[in-house]
Amino acid sequence: MWTFFHKLGSPPWLYAIAGAILRWLVPITLVALVGGMVWGLLLTSPDFRQGNSYRIIYIHVPAAVVALAGYYVMAIAGAISLIWRMKMADVVMKAAAPVGAALTFIALLTGAIWGKPTWGTWWVWDARITSMLILLFLYLGVVALYEAFDNKEAAGKACAVLSLVGMVNIPIIYKSVDWWYSLHQPASIKFSGESTIDPSMLYPLLLMIAAFYALFTCCLLMNMRAELLQRESRTQWVKKIAGKEGRR
Amino acid sequence: MHPVRKQRLYLVLFVALFSSVAVGLVSYALRGNINLFYPPADVASGKAPTGQPLRVGGMVEKGSVQRADDSLEVSFMLTDYQASVPVVYIGILPDLFGEEQGAVASGVLDSEGVLQATEILAKHDENYMPPEVAYALENSGYDKKGKTK
Structure with a gap:
């Protein structure tokens, strides 16, 4: 058990394990995404007030949920790389940032597209939407800060501190609709008590959330593999892989 | 745990904790500005400023929506079931606007x-x-919500 964890710290092992996971996770993700979209977008009933425009929930909510969860992945990886100086945690942190930024952008964009017909405006500076925009800037900030340093060890430390400081934003986003008066409605899926979304609409939504978690994991692992190859490009194991692929 | 790592762990926890406290204090101090709108009760008790732009949010009172015959003018009452604020508006309303539904009016x-x-x-x-x-x-x-009306 522990040897498995120790092996994760070695780049060729991490590269191989990530590859093995991806081999079966990518097909599962594709099936879940297609299945969830067909179920949610085609087979469920329209909403009693919004009609068909509510269906954007099947993209908007999963993207937003995973964007928040992905930030914790990035920040905790950052903390591990600060405390234990694990190089591989640094790789996870760097790989998570662009994926999280993309998901946050999708959530903001689909929210705006839904907001226009529903609320009557593309954008409003309420607490939920503004704090989500800050999340996008935090993700982009980590990406940019990493690139700004020539010394990648210093870059990793700076990014880890930035993501730790930004972590306070996540509970703010989550609770913003309860703490302040906002235009954005409170959560429909509740951890305790009954959800205020009909079960026939809830199950495809839960499937889509699971599919987006899997999608995030796939993108994260692929990013990590690319980053590992780049970092270790002078080592023997990368040359071996490159030689195998290059001779074809 | 190795003492150096322990020290770094405390440092990380310190950064996370104090940035939370700082942001918490700022958002507590600015809580009035973070709210998107005033509830009608605050308008009735005089907490909302007059003569400058603001937003009021609440439910559109049942039976209060009146439309003019010759223009796009519409008037209605916004309520939070404690107080009501009369609203006059000239223009096109969003599709989901309706009586006993939530609305936010800025003006x-x-x-x-x-x-x-x-x-x-x-x-x-x-x-x-x-x-x-x-x-x-x-x-x-x-x-x-499963309650009797």
Whole structure:
């Protein structure tokens, strides 16, 4: 058990394990995404007030949920790389940032597209939407800060501190609709008590959330593999892989 | 744990904790500005400023929506069931605007306490259901939260 964890710290092992996971996770993700979209977008009933425009929930909510969860992945990886100086945690942190930024952008964009017909405006500076925009800037900030340093060890430390400081934003986003008066409605899926979304609409939504978690994991692992190859490009194991692929 | 790592762990926890406290204090101090709108009760008790742009949010009172025959002018009452604010607006309302539905009006309170609105936004609630379910609930005499009407 522990040897498995120790092996994760070695780049060729991490590269191989990530590859093995991806081999079966990518097909599962594709099936879940297609299945969830067909179920949610085609087979469920329209909403009693919004009609068909509510269906954007099947993209908007999963993207937003995973964007928040992905930030914790990035920040905790950052903390591990600060405390234990694990190089591989640094790789996870760097790989998570662009994926999280993309998901946050999708959530903001689909929210705006839904907001226009529903609320009557593309954008409003309420607490939920503004704090989500800050999340996008935090993700982009980590990406940019990493690139700004020539010394990648210093870059990793700076990014880890930035993501730790930004972590306070996540509970703010989550609770913003309860703490302040906002235009954005409170959560429909509740951890305790009954959800205020009909079960026939809830199950495809839960499937889509699971599919987006899997999608995030796939993108994260692929990013990590690319980053590992780049970092270790002078080592023997990368040359071996490159030689195998290059001779074809 | 190695003492150096322990020290770094404390440092990380310190950074996370104190940045949270700092942001918490800032958002507590600015809580009035983070709120998107004033509830009608705050307008009635004089907490909302008159003569400058503000937003008022609440439910559109049942039976209060009146449309002019010759223009796009519409007037209605926004209520939080403690107080009501009259709103006058000239323009096109969002599709989801309706009586007993949430709405946010932005505009200026005049001296009579009427909100001269320049923009009306519909506020959607967290209830999602197919039309058949809504129809069945309507007939059963229970509202969406399962309470009797």
